[in-house]
Amino acid sequence: MHIPDGFIPLGQCAIYFALALPFVVKSISWARKEMEEASMPLFATLAAGIFAIQAMNVPIPWGTSGHMVGGVLAAILLGSPYAGVLLLTIVLVIQALLFADGGVTALGANILDMGVISTFVGFYTYRGLKGRLGIFGASFAGGWLGLFVSALAVAVELAIAGTFPLAEGLMFMGLYHAVIGLIAEGMITSVVVTTVARVSPELFPELAGEVAA
Amino acid sequence: MRTGTRRFVIAGLAVALLISILAPYLASPNPDGLESAAEKFEEAEGRDYLAFNSPLPDYTVPSLGETGVSGIVAIVIGTMVTFLVGFGLSKTIKSRP
Numbered sequence: 001m002h003i004p005d006g007f008i009p010l011g012q013c014a015i016y017f018a019l020a021l022p023f024v025v026k027s028i029s030w031a032r033k034e035m036e037e038a039s040m041p042l043f044a045t046l047a048a049g050i051f052a053i054q055a056m057n058v059p060i061p062w063g064t065s066g067h068m069v070g071g072v073l074a075a076i077l078l079g080s081p082y083a084g085v086l087l088l089t090i091v092l093v094i095q096a097l098l099f100a101d102g103g104v105t106a107l108g109a110n111i112l113d114m115g116v117i118s119t120f121v122g123f124y125t126y127r128g129l130k131g132r133l134g135i136f137g138a139s140f141a142g143g144w145l146g147l148f149v150s151a152l153a154v155a156v157e158l159a160i161a162g163t164f165p166l167a168e169g170l171m172f173m174g175l176y177h178a179v180i181g182l183i184a185e186g187m188i189t190s191v192v193v194t195t196v197a198r199v200s201p202e203l204f205p206e207l208a209g210e211v212a213a
Numbered sequence: 214m215r216t217g218t219r220r221f222v223i224a225g226l227a228v229a230l231l232i233s234i235l236a237p238y239l240a241s242p243n244p245d246g247l248e249s250a251a252e253k254f255e256e257a258e259g260r261d262y263l264a265f266n267s268p269l270p271d272y273t274v275p276s277l278g279e280t281g282v283s284g285i286v287a288i289v290i291g292t293m294v295t296f297l298v299g300f301g302l303s304k305t306i307k308s309r310p
Contacts, residue, residue, distance in 0.1 A: 001247040004261040031306045040307070041218055044299035045225035051295040052232040055272055055288050057241040064249040065241035090302065094295055099287070100267035154247065163257045164250065172253060176246030200217050 001066075001154050001177065002095065003110055005103030008161045016157070017108030023085050023116045030082035039078065042203060046074050047087050051094065058184050066180030069114045072122030072146040073189045076139055077196060079206030084119030085111075109157055113150045122146025122189075135207070136194045143189030144181040151177030226296065233292045237272075237284025 008016070035043065050070035057065035070091075071084030078084075092110050095101040102110045126135075126142030133141065155173040159166035164173075197207040214222070244252065251257040263270075269287040277283035 001245065003247065005264040006261040007251075007257065028306055031303055032309065035303060035307070037307065038215065038218060040300060040303040041214060041222045042225075043303050044296045045222045045229070047299035048292045048296035049225050049229040049232075052229040052236070052288065052292045055236040055240060055291070056232055057243070057245060059241035059243055060246075062249065063243050064246055065243040066246045067240075086303075087299070090298055091295060094291060094298065096267075097265070098267055098269050098291060098294070099272055100263055100265070100270040101272070103261075103263075104265040151246065155250075158257075163260060164254050165256065168253065169250060172250040173246060176249060180246055196221075200221060203217050203221055 001069075001113065001151055001173075002092075002102030003106040003113075003154065003158070005105045007103070007158060007163045008106055008109055010105060012157075012161055013105045013108060015108075016106075016112050020108045020112040020116060023082075024089050024111065027082040027086035027089065030080055031086055034080060035078070035083070039203075043074075043078065043083065043087065046070075046077065047090055050074065050087065051091050053188065054091065054095070058180070060176065060179045060183065062176070064176050066176065066184055068143075068184040068188050069118055069147055069150070070185075070189075071115055071119035072126070072139075072143045072185070073192055075119050075123040076126050076142065076189070076193050077204050077206065079204070081120045081123040084123065085115045088115035088119065109154075113153050113157070117153050118146040118150035120146075121149045135197055136190045139193040140186040140190035144178075144186035147181040147185040148174065148177050229292050229296075230289060233288040234285050236288055237281045 053068050057067045059065050071088045074087045075081045075084035089111050096104050096107050122142040125145045126138045130138035151173045155169040158164040159169050201207045272287045273283045274286050
């Protein structure tokens with residue numbers, strides 16, 4: 001759901017940069033204060049994996065496709081939504097500059113939608129549900145809802161921009177991403193979180209002690 | 214680096230590189246959710262443009278054409294660059310007071 005150049009007028013692009021900036025700044029201070037030295041290779045590995053998986057579009061019905069975003073996965077493993085914000089910011093900047101995937105002018109909006117909204121919604125959904133559903137169910141639900149809500153945010157932004165009609169934009173973006181959220185985001189997030197929690201929970205303090213849950 | 218960390222990095226990078234090599238062949242070429250939605254609306258027609266000339270547009274190396282190998286080279290470069298930036302940036306952030 002990378003927004004290209006031209007879909008949002010420049011003035012509105014500036015507003016989305018301004019809205020995303022405080023979260024990016026906060027994510028840098030999170031990394032400085034909270035991220036352990038030992039977690040940095042893990043953070044970099046997750047970033048590389050999430051870049052790669054974003055190139056793997058999976059087919060969905062209606063001649064459409066979609067890929068995982070990954071901010072929720074990073075946030076759950078590293079224990080903070082700001083981990084997802086920082087990681088997605090890095091991935092989205094590299095994609096826009098090197099690969100023309102997502103417009104350079106739309107970078108603020110793309111960071112806000114995929115880095116901030118998806119990550120926060122997904123992380124707190126996971127936190128809220130893990131007691132009741134366990135980590136597999138909660139990370140599935142977090143991945144799915146994070147992607148779905150961020151797709152609706154994109155639809156609203158594009159309606160404000162005059163690029164999409166509001167009701168139909170919400171309907172199509174919601175429908176497509178509800179399905180992408182099931183087969184890409186929800187599935188991969190929950191499988192990776194559960195696997196890591198079993199194999200090496202000691203690497204991720206957030207997951208240590210969750211295996212039995 | 215602790216043994217567990219090293220194992221995670223090696224396994225994680227191996228998976229990332231495997232995906233990078235397979236993606237040009239296995240990824241669906243269909244438009245993504247946003248592009249599919251945009252195709253439905255006249256308002257969106259002809260609006261998108263490129264504000265910046267990226268060296269590897271659409272995950273291909275222009276001099277190699279639109280082949281599978283071109284895609285592999287582009288995505289592998291991206292995966293490695295992302296790893297190095299992720300590691301370098303977090304180190305830099307941490308080392309500043």
